[in-house]
Amino acid sequence: MKKLVPAFILIVFFGCFHKQIISSFNSVKSIRLQSDLAFISSHSVPSKQIVLTSNTQPFTTIQQRNTEASLNDLLFFPLPFLQQDANPIIIPLRIGALDSQANNKAAQLLDNRITPVSGLEKELTNPASLLLQYNLYEKAITVVKNKQTLLPFRNLDTLTFASLTIGEPKGNTFQNYLSKYTSFQHFAVAGKEISEKESETLLSTLGNYKVVIIGLHNVNSSALQAYGISQASRTLIERLRTKTDVVLAVFGSPYSLKYFDRVENLVCAYDNNSITQKxxxxxxxxAIPASGKLPVTVTAGLKAGDGVNTVSLKRLGYSIPEQVGLHSATLRRIDDMVDNYIQDGVMPGAQVLVAKNGKVVFEKAYGHLTYEEKTPVTTHTIYDLASVTKVAATLQAVMSLDAQGKLDINQKASYYLPELKNTNKEDMFIRDLLLHQAGLLAFQDHWTKTKTESGLDSSYYSTKSGPDHPVMVAPGLYGIASLKDSLWQWTLQSRLLKKPSPHKKYTFRYSDIGFDILQQVVERLAEQPLDTYLNQTFYQPLGLDELTFNPLHTFDVNNIAPTEMDNRFRGVLVRGTVHDQEAALMGGVAGHAGLFGTANDLAVLMQMNLQNGFYGGKQYLSDQIVPLFTKTQQPNNKRGLGWDKLQPGENVSTLISANAFGHTGFTGTCVWVDPDEDLIYIFLSNRVYPTVNNTKLARYKVREKIQSVVYSAMGAPDGYVAGLEK
Known part of the structure; x- marks a missing residue:
């Protein structure tokens, strides 16, 4: 058995990697983190306690080092620091014990592997070093106090959230990542001082929220300067905690916690950077559990070793590709591909998201909302999801009702909808509607029945909203109250496909109409509209405030990607109302179309499905439902129940597994979930702007090629992807 040597490693980081700071230390040497430190970490014996502490003063003399460091300590910081005034941030890391091989490697660091500071930024920001930093910070960040196990947050639909950053502007990384989990109202005090008027305004406003999360960012290492925390900031936090539940995250020295020992929910992040703020x-x-412990004693109530272990609720996390076995170099090819497609007029902009092993590791926005390039796409841009509605809305409701025993997919639809009896749809089974083999037409053009030769029929429409015209078809165009009933009657009367033989069953024929019938079944059983049921059952509890029907009710139109200039029907550029004409006549809520959203919110919903109905500590669907609905049902029909599957000619990479499931949308969207690889891929665009005649997205196989890059990122790290050169 190898002899193990206890180690307390001091890793040197610079508090900031700005070029001007690095250039001021050109003569200073530093260790090479990329290979040597990663080597040592990989050879360490796992420890139950991993802690990082920032803003600790370095030893200033060799004598002090020899006096204060035990013989078993391995001190890794460049010797030139001992003779200079440079004051780096040193992060002590207790990683357990090193075997003899790693110990020998460590001993060579100071003598043989010294790198000039001019190359330090590159060393500390390459994938290997970033991976090490992510892993260390995840283990180090400490939940110091957790009143009544408030953390991690559960039951998001019962809470209202606000955040306050002190020391940084509004919209920093911390607040942006809070917003990925639920709806937040964000506030900020950018400077160190808070006026009395500003303090009173914040107290009055923030006191109305059930939970206020405070990020304290202006923390330094000087005890004489109260660690840079103003008295006004401390007073505001103390007063606010008496009004509502406050969670305080301190991004700095643990010694500063002495000012907040009365705060009942306290987190120490030790350092203020983009990684800790994520x-x-x-x-x-x-999304991840907390296991860090305080490395120092701060007060009698905050002692070294204190720290509350929290649990994972299996919410989506956010990290870098290398943490889940993907290669950043390969995924970066997506940037050039999407930029080239935009330049070629395939679509004006897009969102691309990749999640693996429960972590979003690639989420980017490209291009602009239109080709005029006035408004850039962001990760919060709302897209019309088109037929992705079928699986992200209607199918979720169907699976939920099936799991509750309220719906039997082997029952006829007419059992739930008596008006189908004595029609050509009387004998349609729910299962056949889900499999698109009920003999229904692909789509309906009932909107043409509301037009005359001279334009829209005034008996159906008005330019003003009111009790007689409550259905918004587009801004400035409102339908009569009975319009949806008329559509349903026209659906009941619609013809079916012709059977190849009277005694044979219908084969697969993709249809929107089947999901509109399923919508009626859901609403009849749930006794409420489809969108209301989805909001209460899924979207609100999951924290999905950017997944919605009729986004104009809650979002600024400038944050919504436009679709088509609809010259055939509405006579306007469609933006914020559903692109699909039939869905528009239904008030924007249809079983086949109408849902809008972002890649992040879709990823949360898909992760819940990937985890067989479990997410955020709650079982939304029984664990047998998703596997049942996502498997291929029949030899002659490669689809799942409502879900699309891998099959020749479909808009999906051939690299996905046979167990993968997903769906595409007419506006230029897709979602794919691969349980074999624990992988989610989402692509959103508005390729139909300004006309549906733009078919380059399908002709160039854009969604499929980007998906192939994602799968190739699990292979060689050189960024080469075969088959994409053409």
Whole structure:
């Protein structure tokens, strides 16, 4: 058995990697983190306690080092620091014990592997070093106090959230990542001082929220300067905690916690950087568990070794590709591909998201909302999802009702909808509607019945909203109250496909109409509209405030990607109302179309399905439902129940597994979930802007090629992807 040597490693980081700071230390040497430190970490014996502490003063003399460091300590920081005034941030890391091989490697660091500071930024920001930093910070960040196990947050639909950053502007990384989990109202005090008027306004406003999360960012290492925390900030936090539940995250020295020992929900992040600001929200919402412990004693009530272990609720986390076995170099090919497609007029902009092993590791926005390039796409841009509605809305409701025993997919639809009896749809089974083999037409053009030769029929429409015209078809165009009933009657009267033989069953024929019938079944059983049922059952509890029907009710139109200039029907550029004409006549809520959203919110919903109905500590669907609905049902029909599957000619990479499931949308969207690889891929665009005649997205196989890059990222790290050169 190898002899194990206890180690307390001091890793040197610079508090900031700005070029001007690095250039001021050109003569200073530093260790090479990329290979040597990663080597040591990989050879360490796992420890139950991994802690990082920032803003600790370095030893200033060799004598002090020899006096204060035990013989078993391995001190890794460049010797030139001992003779200079440079004051780096040193992060002590207790990783357990090193075997002899790693110990020998460590001993060579100071003598043989010294790198000039001019190359330090590259060393500390390459994938291997970033991976090490993510892993260390995840283990180090400490939940110091957790009143009544408030953390991680559960039951999001019962809470209202606000956040306050002190020391940084509004919209920093911390607040952006909080917003990925649920709806937030964000506030900020950018400077160190808070006026009395500003303090009173914040107290009055923030006191109305059930939970206020405070990020304290202006923390330094000087005890004489109260660690940079103003008295006004401390007073505001103390007063606010008496009004509502406050969670305080301190991004700095643990010694500063002495000012907040009365705060009942307290987190120490030890350092203020983009990584810690991403990780803390994940701990608060249960994407990752907290296991860090305080490395120092702060007060009698905050002692070294204190720290509350929290659990994972299996919410989506956020990290870098290397943490889940993907290669950043390969995924970066997506950037050039999408940019080239935009330049070629395939679509004006797009969102691309990749999640693996429960972590979003690639989420980017490209291009603009239109080709005029006035408004850039962001990760919060709302897209019309088109037929992705079928699986992200209607199918979720169907699976939920089936899991509750209220719906039997082997029953006829007419059992739930008596008006189908004595029609040509009387004998249609729910299962056949889900499999698109009920003999229905692909789609309906009933909107043409509301037009005359001279334009829209005034008996159906008005330019003003009111009790007689409550259905918004487009801004400035409103339908009569009975319009949806008329559509349903026209659906009941619609013809079917001709059977190849009277005694044979219908074969697969993709149809929107089947999901409109399923919508009627859902609403009849749930006794409420489809969108209301989905909001109460899924979207609100999951924290999905950017997944919605009729987004104009809650979002600024400038944040919604436009679709088509509809010259055939509405006579306007469609933006914020559903692109599909039939869905528009139904008030924007249809079983086959109408849902809008972002890649992030779709990823949360798909992750819940990937986890067989479990998410955020709650079982939304029984664990047998998703596997049942996502498997291929029949030899002659490669689809699942409502879900699309891998089959020749479909808009999907051939690299996905046979168990993968997903769906595409007419506006230029897709979602794919691969349980074999624990992988989610989402692509959103508005390729139909300004006309549906733009078919380049399908002709160039854009969605499929990007998906192939994602799968190739699990292979060689050189960024080469075969078959995409053409």
């Amino acid at each position: 990780i803390v929200p994940q701990i608060l919402f249960g």
